[in-house]
Amino acid sequence: MNRADDTLAVEIWKGGTDGRLAAFEVPLRANQTVLDVVTWVQRHRDPALAYRFACRVGMCGSCAMTVNGKPRWTCRTHVAKVAVERHLTIEPLRNLPVIKDLACDMTVFFEKWQAARGRFEGRTTRHDEVVQLAPDTPARVAIDAGIECINCAVCYAACDVVAWKPDYLGPAALNRAWTLQNDTRDAGQEARLAAVAGDAGCHNCHSLQGCVAHCPKALNPTAAIAGLKRAVFRAALSGDL
Amino acid sequence: MWSSYLYVAQRLTAFVLAPLVLVHLALIVFAVQDGLSAAEILGRTRGSLGWGCFYGIFVVAAAIHAAIGMRSVAAEFLRWRGWGLEASATCFGLSLIVLGARAVAAVVL
Structure with missing residues (x-):
């Protein structure tokens, strides 16, 4: 040209x-x-x-x-x-x-956040003390690693598993679920673990890391999903799933 | 939830298979040192409870592991869902068990 x-x-x-x-x-x-x-x-x-x-x-x-x-x-x-x-x-x-x-149309992307129970579920009221989260605990470090997600859906578009299996929850929703599973203030962890252990859940991830390669915030959803897989694995073996 | 248990079963069978595969590969290298013959193989395996158990466990673990893996491949690349997928994966796993058990029986009994 x-x-x-x-x-x-x-x-x-x-x-x-x-x-x-x-x-x-x-x-x-x-x-x-x-x-x-x-x-x-x-x-x-x-x-x-x-x-x-x-x-x-x-x-x-x-x-x-x-x-x-x-x-x-x-x-x-x-x-x-x-x-x-x-x-x-x-x-x-x-x-x-x-x-x-x-x-x-981002509807399905945000519906999957809800399907993975990617929302904080508090257990206290305004009359309770504010819970302190020490910054150096392993759980808080795990939260910090994934908390900066801006919901841009770049990881979701990069994910080959979503392309192959459209009902898969995807990296963003599972990354959010992992940050909440590590939040000691959250009361919805049992239900959330069941949600991410469903047929569209975390075990579908093949660790291809397209999400990691393309995330503009340099997050690592694959690592978050691996954390969820370990949690699901332990729960399944102990009969808590 | 069902596929989570399949995931767990596939990982557990992988734990079992990892050492078995290493022993199997080492055995292949060892077995061909003096030439590979049916008599040499059968001399080692015939009537051996140990090799029978080793390869019996190998067959069962490999059949479970492979059937779950093929189920995922079929779901992702063929967009296959529902009872047809479950029945096909189960038949595939059972076929591997039958074929494998037949091979183990042939060299042990």
Whole structure:
């Protein structure tokens, strides 16, 4: 393709699941992010382009897309680091239904968080003392390792097991369940262990570590899932499952 | 929950198989030192309660382990679910037990 040195050739997914890639030429800028590129296309070339973002600073987990075949958070992904010969292909996340263009339906992703009981269940009231969690205990260290998840679904899109077995709960929901299983204040651990031991649960993970390779927060959901597997294993042997 | 117990069974049979496979591989290397012949193999195994138990346990553990593994492969790559999957995996495991037991009986009895 003949194009000026200061432009970027961008292909963006248009339509639903049966859509196709549309080509755009976008001005190349210093420190440009992939989200900047998508925004430029919407503002200058295709006002109907659908995509999702909110914070633009890597906190909200809204803007994940597939960039040159890999799931990424687009607001913190610099074009200079991912463009191949000034070319970008931007598609919606894998493993989720496409609503339109780059916007996926996240419903199933968040339903799986609930299915894994990924919510805190307290045992105290406002009248009780605030429970102290010592920062150096093994349980607190395990929580710290997984607590920074921003629900961006990059790990879910990267997971081959989800692609092969769509009912699998996936790395994000199980990572969240593991942080709660280590929370000494939580009262729902027995039910949560049963939830992650179900047929769609943690033992489906093959430790392929696509989630680890792509997590923008550098978390290790595979390690969290391994922790859940050990807990399920012990519970099954002791008849507590 | 059923597949969690299958996961546990597959891991437990892996614990059993790990040392058995190592002994089996070492035996293969040892057995061919003086040439591999039916007489040499049968001389070692025929009437041996120890080798009978060794390979009997090997067969049962391998059949359980492999059947659970094949069940996962079929579920993921063929999108197979339901009673057909469970029945096929069970038949596969039972077939391995029958074939393996027949082989063990042939060299021990």
